[in-house]
Amino acid sequence: MDSNSSAYWSATLGLLTKILIVWFLVSFGAGILFAPVLNTIHLGGYPLGFWFAQQGSIYCFIALILYYAHAMNQLDRKFDVHEE
Amino acid sequence: MDLQTTTYLFVGASFALYIGIAIWARAGSTSEFYAAGGNVHPLANGMATAADWMSAASFISMAGLISNMGYGGGLFLMGWTGGYVLLAMLLAPYLRKFGKFTVPQFIGDRFYSKTASTVAVACLLTASLTYIIGQMTGVGVAFSRFLGVTNEMGIYIGMAIVFAYAVFGGMKGITYTQVAQYCVLIAAYLVPAIFISLHLTGNPIPQLGLGSNLVGQDVSLLSKLDQVVTELGFGKYTTSVPANSTLNMFVYTMSLMIGTAGLPHVIMRFFTVPTVKDARTSAGWALIFIALLYTTAPAVAAMAKMNLIGTVNAGALTNADAFAPESALVYEDRPAWMKRWETTGLLKFEDKNGDGRIQYYNDKSKDEAFNAKAEAAGWKGSELNVNADIIVLANPEIALLPDWVIALVAAGGLAAALSTAAGLLMAISSAVSHDLIKNVFNPGISDKNELLSGKISMAVAIVIAGYLGLNPPGFAAGTVALAFGIAASSLFPAIMMGIFSKKMNKEGAIAGMLAGLFITLFYVFAHKGLFFIKGTDFVDMIGGPNSFFGITPEAFGAIGALVNFAVAFAVDKVTAPPPDHIQHMVESVRVPRGSTVVTGAH
Structure with missing residues (x-):
């Protein structure tokens, strides 16, 4: 693997790690593990932990995929490995 | 026009649309048959993926399950959407770059082994x-x-429709009918939800309605629901955890996520877009279209529960005494929708205390004070049995919506089931014709004959599917969980290691897949019987039900995946590394440049 490809790959892995941490925090964190604590806070008529489990985590997932697609396209260009 | 005629009209029109699209989008080559020619727009592919993914289970059953489980139902919502983040980042773009038709083909090529691809075919077919x-x-x-x-008769008609567009249209026909089916099913899901949300909370957006106050009251829908269900002895709606185990909910959610990402009929949809970049965007579109239904489902669930309890125990809803005899609905006065659903057997009433009224409550409550009150009121057990499947289908009737909404829901339910069935048939037929017939038995087969064998294997698969639908093995309910377990424990880890570990060799991958599959099947069969045959379960041998840290068999896929990874890396350590050209292949899969239109060639 030449140095450019391996730099591209480690940049990719860095991005994936960041996104997976957020992915974990909004679903397994806010939706399950910390849900009882968050339920003491209310978002409109929603207890916050319940909201994350049944609504919020899904919105975050969409944002994560869109951010991923955007950030990867930039990485592709930066390392000049994008499709012509 | 009566309800029956309206329903015929809606369903008939939707079927005519699917057939029309199928005639327009016939598949003439293997590339069109397997991958829709590789030029589907990412947005259209997102819509098709959403319809492909959202099955009868999502459309018909999920809201009912959430309605029964309350907060814990969130595991389906998070599990079945969170998997798309994994699919979008870890698998889809790389498999698109790899540029072949099927999942077993990737596993076979990457692990330079026909054994590996055959194991993958077996997992794919079972799932x-x-x-x-x-x-x-x-x-x-x-x-x-x-x-x-x-x-x-219903199943025969369904088989005929799927046959018409899947066999002739292949992936191309399926893709464009799925786009139409998505539109039908999402309209059918949203319209009644909007009506009901407006009626209960005054807010037309169900996602906001669920967090709003009830019309004319100074109390939010969710806290009212909490109060009403606890009054009837159920666990609090917004906090109840299934099986009382947070760990189980955690592992269950993880299993559904990994399983979602590993289901071949979803993965192969990403072979139909022109570029790697499009594969990434398309996953985003898919999740947006899926989320439209998945964020509405919890509102449908909570509101249906409210309406149902309001119908059978008006006292609980109006703050009157839920235990007073006159609070319960008199059976003879039950609304028409209950009578209609009673004939299907999905709704059952049994007058246990002989008072002619319907008592609906949690008769398995562990709360002594509640049990004493129920006994004092002369309740002798809950008398109403509501199958989770009817919550969505009967919802418009419960909320007294006009006939055309009921007809639309019928068309939507059929669209959801047919679109997923078609996607699964596509995955099955490509595995048989491409991975078994072409790669193993007859490598010299011509393009034309491969296309023909693809169509024949799809026709055979439709007949088998129809037969199984007509004679559902007693275990039908448990099988969907098994499909996720298999995808999570065998396919997902193998594909992921194939991309992210350059050094993973064929010995490791094969051992890992078999170990993950075996341990998952072992745990499921221990609870449900060998191949789901009653009486052959051996749950006592493994120390009683859910003996592995209280994990239920449905939730076990993630544990199987862990075993898969562990075994694969252990075996990989002690065997020879993969040949150089394979390591180069992995490197080229990791960068987008040089992607070509998907073909089956080697």
Whole structure:
């Protein structure tokens, strides 16, 4: 693997790690593990932990995929490995 | 126009649309048959993926499950959407770059082994066939309730429709009918939800309605629901955890996520877009279209629960005494929708205390004070049995919506079941014709004959699926969980290691897949019987039900995946590394440049 490809790959892995941490925090964190604590806070008529489990985590997932697609396209260009 | 005629009109029009699209989008080559020619727009592919993914289970059953489980139902919502983040980042773009038709082909090429691809074919066939049984029974239920034909007749009609567009259109026909089916099913899901949300909370957006106050009251829908269900002895709606185990909910959610990402009929949809960049965007579109239904489902669930309890125990809803005899609904005065659903057997009333009224409550409550009150009121057990499947289908009737909404829901339920069945049939037929016939038995087969064998294997798969739908093995309910377990424990880890570990060799991958598959099947069979045959369960041998840290068999896929990874890396350590050209292949899969249109060539 030449140095450019391996730099591209480690940049990719860095991005994936960041996104997976957020992915974990909004679903397994806010939706399950910390849900009882968050339920003491209310978002409109929603207890916050319940909201994350049944609504919020899904919105975050969409944002994560869109951010991923955007950030990867930039990485592709930066390392000049994008499709012509 | 009466309800029956309206329903025929809606369902008939939707079927005519699917057939019309199928005639327009016939597949003439293997590339069109397997990958829709590789030029589907990412947005269209997102819509098709959403319809492909959202099955009879999502459309018909999920809101009912959430309605029964409350907060804990969130595991389905998070599990079945969170998997798309994994799919979008870890698998889809790389498999698109790899540029072949099927998942087993990737596993076979990457692990330079026909054994590996054959193991993958076996996993794929088991997962897809078990999954398709649920779709066929869903078609039967929807037809028998809404079109007044028998269950069997319903399945025959469903088979004929799928045959018409899947066999002739292949992936191309399926893609564009799925786009149409998505539009039908999402309209059918949203319209009643909007009506009901408006009626209960005054807010037309169900996602906001669920967090709003009830019309004319100074109390939020969710806290009112909490109060009403606890009054009837159920766990609090917004906090109840299934099986009382947070760990189980955690592992269950993880299993559904990994399983979602590993289901071949979803993965192969990403082979149809022109570029790697499009594969990434397309996953985003898919999740947006899926989320439209998945964020509405919890609102439907909570509101249906409210309406149901309000119907059978008006006292609980109006703050009057829920235990007073006159609070419960008199059976003879029950609304028309209850009578209609009683004939299907999905709604059952049994007058246990002989008072002619319907007492609906949690008769398994562990709360002594509640049990004492129920006994004092002369309640002798809950008298109403509501199958989770009817919550969505009967919802418009419960909320007294006009006939055309009920007809639309019928068309939507059929669209959901048919679109998923078609996607699964595509996965099955490509595995058989491409991975078994072409790669193993007859490598010299011509393009034309491969296309023909693809169509024949799809026709055979439809007949098998129809047969299983007509004679559902007693275990139909457990099989969908098994499909996720297999995808999570065998396919997902193998594909992921194939991309992210350059050094993973064939010995490791094969051992890992078999170990993950075996341990998952072992745990499921221990609870449910060998191949789900009653009486062959051996749960006592493993120390009683859910003996592995309280994990239920449905939730076990993630543990199977862990075993898969562990075994694969252990075996990889002690065997020879993969040849150089394979390591170069992995490197080239990791960068987008040089992607070509998907072909089957080697």
